[in-house]
Each structure stands twice: as structure tokens, then as C-alpha cells.
Amino acid sequence: MPDQKQVVIIGAGPSGYTAAIYTSRAKLSTVQYAGFQAGGQLMNTTEVENFPGFKDGIQGPELMWTMREQAARFGTEIRDEYVTAVDLSARPFKIWTNLPADVAPDEFAKLGPDEAKAMRATVMQAEPAVMAESLILSTGASSIMLGVPGEKEFYGKGLSTCAVCDAAFYRDKVTFVVGGGDSAMEDALALTKFASSVTIIHRREAFKASKIMQERVLNHPKVKVIWNSVVEKIEGSDHLTHIVVKDTQAGTTQTLPAEGVFVAIGHRPVTSLFVDQVALDDHGYILTRQSASVAGVKLAQAAIDDRQLVAFPTMTSVEGVFAAGDVVDVRYKQAITAAGQGCAAALDAERWLEQQ
16 A cells, blocks of 8 residues: 555645645655656756845755755655656545656656646556645746747856846846746836846737736837847857847848847746646646635635635645645746745645644
């Protein structure tokens, strides 16, 4: 028979590690599945200056490793494995980590929702790796990238996916933002406080961002826009120095000096594992009773307790399953908000287990 734990945490970014710290300190038997690339998006970040407690900043990987060691110190059993299937239809919940013989772990990480779903039936023929009385989902989200040459090489070396996080590092620098939604507008406005120039590159002739955000950006004296264009290549040596931009209508290209490029074309929550298991919103984010959406409000309204409070706000549509961090967060996407949500999910899980 597989082990049975009081709490299983899937994911190992700020939310997952924080949840593990809290559940382990509460003396709940906790297993955390960190995957083979533990630490989330902060593992690709250099200096983190906006996480409280580090007056001189801290390297992203160092912050994640410190959180991991802290969780382990309190007794969390951290397993560097991918969860490959879950069954949330009944408690205790079942979690699998095995893979078909012809699928390597790095290949599994790249599977889309349909591929992962097709593989699940094979995986679930084996015995589960662990059973869980409660579950905390903190698998995070990944930035949608451009997929152009140079992008991987210069990630963290002039290329970023979060201007709100990194704008202060680009004081008096020439910067570009790629995108046309509200996130791109927010990134551009964040950069105007520091950069010498901000140019938005958008593949269409009009933004899809809200009108008020468009007005703020288009009326800002520091912001320029290159319409109907895409980034074709990112160049540099030790650090990003140039980008190649193509005009999609004329078919011409130009090489522009660049010291910072911010990709703001959206995020993709890592939820293929949970399709048909818990309720997701239209963009694939896990819904909880505190999701900032109409669907989240409906979940909350259905969970009002006798004190007129929302019971267990981090709970998903499945009783005993909680979620935290970027896999839930459609708005803020910061390490500190993810950590706070991880704390909340752990406290909710602890109190829910007490009631059982």
C-alpha cells in the first residue's frame, strides 16, 4: 500500500515552499513534489530586491534554496519528482509519479493538456506513489515566450518577463516591451519611471488593452510604439545589445540597439494535470473561493459559514484540495503574493483537517 500523508503539496515555488513550512511546523505529515526544476520562475531571476527581509536583495535561486531548506528543517519530505497523474474523485486523494517507459521526465514537462490527459490512463494503471488526506496545488505559471533565436540565451541578461519586478535595474537604459494587452501597458508604465526610453512592439495596429491603460501609455512622453511588427531575433554577447524587428506588412527588418526587452504576451498556468479534476477558469487558472473573477465569487458565495465569512478561501471546487500562487493568481504574479497565498492555503488545510 502507498504511504498516506496528511498533506501533499504539488509544486515548489514561493507558494509551495511557504505552504510546506507552515504545514510541517503544524506537525502535519507533509510530502512536497518539487519536480526536476524546483523553485519556479525565480530560478531564472538574478537579483530579487522586492522580497521583504533582504535589504540588499537576494539572488532568485538562493531565495528558493533557502525556502527549501527551511521547509526541510521542519520535516517536509521533499521529493524531486514530477506528479504525472492525480485522482481527486474521492479521499484519500491518489497521486502518481511514474511515467510510461517511452516518456522521459523532461519530455513530460513539455506535454500539452491533451497529451498529458492521453498519458494519464497508462500512468494510473500502476499503484499510486502516495495518498493524501488534503492537497495543495502550487504548480505555478510559465510566461509565454516569443520562441525566437537568442531568447533563451539572454533570459536574465537583458531579457525579462516582469518589468514590475525588474524595472529598477534598467535605469537610464533603452528598453522595449513586446505585447499589446494590459500586462504590456503595465510593464511599459513601470519602465517609464527608470528607463531612458520605452518602445512597445506590437504585432497589430491596435492594442487589446483596456482603454484607460492605452490612454496612459499612448499619452506618456517616454513611450513610443512600433506597430504591425514582431521581434525576430535577440542579439548580444555577454548581455543583450540588439534586437531584430520585422514589419509584418512591409516585410522589412531593422536592427535596433536594446539594453532591455520585456516579453509581456501572457502567462500559461501549469494546470494540464488538473483538467477535469478541479474547476478551471477560461484561461486555465485554478478557481478558488478567493479568485478575482465572477466564477470565484460564485464559489465564495456558496461557502459562507455561520459567521458570515467565506470558509477556507483557498479551497478549490473539490473539498480538501487547496491552491495557491501563480496557478491561481490572474493579477499580481509576485513572489511575495505567492508566498502569502501558500501560507493561507496551509492554514486552511490545517483547519480543514482538524474539522474532519
